Amino acid sequence: MNIESRAKAVESNVSHRDMANAIRFLAIDAVEKARSGHPGMPMGMADVATVLFSRFLKFNPADPAWPDRDRFVLSAGHGSMLLYALLYLTGYEDVTLDQLKRFRQWGSKTPGHPEYGHTTGIETTTGPLGQGIATAVGMALAERLMNARFGNALVDHFTYVIAGDGCLMEGLSHEAISLAGHLKLNRLIVLFDDNEISIDGSTSLSCSDDQLARFAASGWSVRRIDGHDPAAIHRAIEEERQSDCPSLIACRTVIGFGSPHRQGTEKAHGAPLGGDEIAATRIALQWPYQPFEIPEDILTTWRAIGVRGELACSAWTDRLWQIDVEVRSRFEAALDGKLSNAHADAIAAIRARFSTERPNIATRQASQQVLDEITASQPNLLGGSADLTHSNLTHGKSQKPVRRCLLDGSYIHYGVREHAMAAAMNGIALHGGFIPYGGTFLTFADYSRPAIRIAALMGVRVIHVMTHDSIGLGEDGPTHQPIEHLASLRAIPNLLVFRPADAVETAEAWDCALQAKHRPSILCLSRQALPTFRSDTRGANKVALGAYLVANPEGRRDVTLIATGSEVAIALDAARRLAKADIRAAVVSAPCFDLFAEQTDEYRSAVLGRGPRIGIEAAIQGDWTRWIGEDGEFVGMTGFGASAPADVLYREFGITAEAAVAAALRTIDRHNSRSIDQ
Numbered sequence: 023m024n025i026e027s028r029a030k031a032v033e034s035n036v037s038h039r040d041m042a043n044a045i046r047f048l049a050i051d052a053v054e055k056a057r058s059g060h061p062g063m064p065m066g067m068a069d070v071a072t073v074l075f076s077r078f079l080k081f082n083p084a085d086p087a088w089p090d091r092d093r094f095v096l097s098a099g100h101g102s103m104l105l106y107a108l109l110y111l112t113g114y115e116d117v118t119l120d121q122l123k124r125f126r127q128w129g130s131k132t133p134g135h136p137e138y139g140h141t142t143g144i145e146t147t148t149g150p151l152g153q154g155i156a157t158a159v160g161m162a163l164a165e166r167l168m169n170a171r172f173g174n175a176l177v178d179h180f181t182y183v184i185a186g187d188g189c190l191m192e193g194l195s196h197e198a199i200s201l202a203g204h205l206k207l208n209r210l211i212v213l214f215d216d217n218e219i220s221i222d223g224s225t226s227l228s229c230s231d232d233q234l235a236r237f238a239a240s241g242w243s244v245r246r247i248d249g250h251d252p253a254a255i256h257r258a259i260e261e262e263r264q265s266d267c268p269s270l271i272a273c274r275t276v277i278g279f280g281s282p283h284r285q286g287t288e289k290a291h292g293a294p295l296g297g298d299e300i301a302a303t304r305i306a307l308q309w310p311y312q313p314f315e316i317p318e319d320i321l322t323t324w325r326a327i328g329v330r331g332e333l334a335c336s337a338w339t340d341r342l343w344q345i346d347v348e349v350r351s352r353f354e355a356a357l358d359g360k361l362s363n364a365h366a367d368a369i370a371a372i373r374a375r376f377s378t379e380r381p382n383i384a385t386r387q388a389s390q391q392v393l394d395e396i397t398a399s400q401p402n403l404l405g406g407s408a409d410l411t412h413s414n415l416t417h418g419k420s421q422k423p424v425r426r427c428l429l430d431g432s433y434i435h436y437g438v439r440e441h442a443m444a445a446a447m448n449g450i451a452l453h454g455g456f457i458p459y460g461g462t463f464l465t466f467a468d469y470s471r472p473a474i475r476i477a478a479l480m481g482v483r484v485i486h487v488m489t490h491d492s493i494g495l496g497e498d499g500p501t502h503q504p505i506e507h508l509a510s511l512r513a514i515p516n517l518l519v520f521r522p523a524d525a526v527e528t529a530e531a532w533d534c535a536l537q538a539k540h541r542p543s544i545l546c547l548s549r550q551a552l553p554t555f556r557s558d559t560r561g562a563n564k565v566a567l568g569a570y571l572v573a574n575p576e577g578r579r580d581v582t583l584i585a586t587g588s589e590v591a592i593a594l595d596a597a598r599r600l601a602k603a604d605i606r607a608a609v610v611s612a613p614c615f616d617l618f619a620e621q622t623d624e625y626r627s628a629v630l631g632r633g634p635r636i637g638i639e640a641a642i643q644g645d646w647t648r649w650i651g652e653d654g655e656f657v658g659m660t661g662f663g664a665s666a667p668a669d670v671l672y673r674e675f676g677i678t679a680e681a682a683v684a685a686a687l688r689t690i691d692r693h694n695s696r697s698i699d700q
């Protein structure tokens with residue numbers, strides 16, 4: 023029996039309406055108990071979700087991470103109770119009835135919006151509208167890329183998305199659907215909750231888009247159906263699964279379906295229905311059961327749907343064991359995301375070469391050389407750039423581009439779509455099989471920031487290569503010169519922000535980013551050439567310490583100069599000048615604040631010293647005070663940059679060795695006079 027006929031057999035005793043009402047009332051009751059949440063969307067999309075989960079979705083609650091499962095993304099994350107209800111009904115261990123009763127409460131598995139890693143069965147964190155659909159594009163892309171490498175027997179699944187008006191109004195959705203249409207990601211099916219209501223009221227208040235025409239213009243297969251007609255939903259999904267491009271099924275639904283006084287209005291969107299209205303809804307939908315009560319036959323039917331996935335899962339496992347051993351081990355290694363032994367050798371070799379040759383190159387160029395080495399030894403590295411490949415230098419020489427008909431490549435031309443690139447990289451990382459990295463200019467980190475934040479929240483390994491990291495980029499001027507970006511990115515928890523100072527540090531930063539399996543990283547790289555000061559590369563990776571002593575005077579230490587990236591060379595120059603006046607300056611390179619903060623107090627004190635400290639970075643001060651203390655001085659930017667050659671800008675903005683020397687002398691004086699006063 024195929025899946026469809028099994029589904030029909032499973033469902034024969036219980037009506038579609040009862041199956042869908044089970045979702046509706048779990049959502050109604052949980053939101054009511056929490057006195058908070060969004061009942062309207064689950065009530066409206068319950069029919070669509072029932073058809074999808076009961077007749078099409080390939081999933082196994084007993085093995086939620088089964089690699090060939092279909093991915094289901096609830097892009098309209100405010101409707102989280104739809105997902106929690108489905109996870110409970112189909113038998114996921116994490117989501118019990120008790121957890122539904124504790125919806126939105128401290129410590130529960132059912133937080134306000136679905137959180138990846140918090141609850142099994144949640145494929146990605148959603149809530150910020152538009153992120154889900156764009157993340158799903160990455161998942162659908164990863165699926166096709168893995169399929170091209172490993173074939174139908176191992177990789178053959180769909181990515182389904184439920185997205186609402188809000189997701190489609192967000193600009194991110196444009197980038198995402200455009201990319202998906204271009205790449206012909208035909209395993210992506212978006213079920214649009216076309217209820218024409220958002221928080222303020224009718225969508226006609228703010229939006230006149232013809233969504234079908236819009237998606238069609240981006241190369242999608244589109245159609246509109248009655249989202250409360252199970253036969254129409256079934257037919258649409260069945261037919262769109264055959265499409266050779268991504269599909270949009272606009273499901274015309276009624277928000278809050280079944281609630282006599284709220285349905286079809288914004289009142290159903292984001293507030294509990296209240297006791298009287300719930301009673302009226304129970305009557306209207308002929309659901310005479312108590313809150314959270316699901317009659318046994320309905321629950322049994324739903325659970326049987328969950329169990330059915332075990333068959334497909336075990337058939338897949340059988341296929342995995344029949345496959346050639348070498349292919350299987352490559353497949354498992356890719357999914358595991360482990361770095362190969364060859365990778366460690368490649369990093370060691372390039373560190374050794376850089377330290378011997380001591381090249382005077384931009385860190386973006388050093389990064390290019392690192393990529394040339396590691397992409398050859400690490401085939402699951404999936405690179406790309408938002409149309410700045412030749413500036414970001416992100417294309418490893420062995421990498422073939424991914425094209426709509428050539429999905430066996432490993433380099434993606436994301437186009438000028440920074441936000442979609444960042445969100446798609448999240449989806450690629452979540453899907454498994456690849457370690458995604460992608461490039462743009464650091465100043466455009468703002469365009470991708472919402473997706474970077476979600477990556478940090480989810481704890482996924484995504485690597486952003488952000489070049490042109492300061493006024494050092496020169497003539498392009500203040501629009502392109504990042505000033506506040508380092509500070510603002512460092513403010514995101516669980517995100518590693520690296521600013522390597524030379525070629526060796528660049529190789530080490532890459533290694534750290536790749537080793538950070540549960541954190542995203544940003545590599546901030548210079549446009550301009552920087553001298554290589556590191557010649558000691560045999561020992562441990564020093565960037566992994568976050569900050570370390572680059573120059574340490576014998577005996578006495580009068581001042582510590584702490585710098586990052588291109589400004590480490592300025593600090594070293596300043597230290598040499600101070601030495602001439604018998605002032606002993608230590609120099610610290612601090613390529614990653616986050617990792618330094620994780621070191622022991624002892625190590626941090628040894629690096630920072632007890633005396634006065636100067637921070638040097640061609641950016642705003644941000645949280646530098648934590649390293650230089652209240653008494654320290656910061657040599658950096660206080661406002662926007664300007665258009666001029668880099669050396670002129672450094673001089674005019676006072677980020678020079680002379681300025682660092684002057685700051686050192688001032689702080690030493692202050693420090694000494696305070697010591698005398700005491």
Ligand SMILES: Cc1ncc(C[n+]2csc(CCOP(=O)(O)OP(=O)(O)O)c2C)c(N)n1
Pocket residue numbers: 062063098100149150151152185186187188189192215217219220221277291
């Ligand atoms: C980026 C972002 N902006 C705003 C919100 C707040 N918000 C949550 S739901 C919503 C309205 C969404 O409307 P729609 O997608 O039509 O959902 P429905 O009313 O059908 O449930 C808004 C503005 C958000 N979650 N994310």
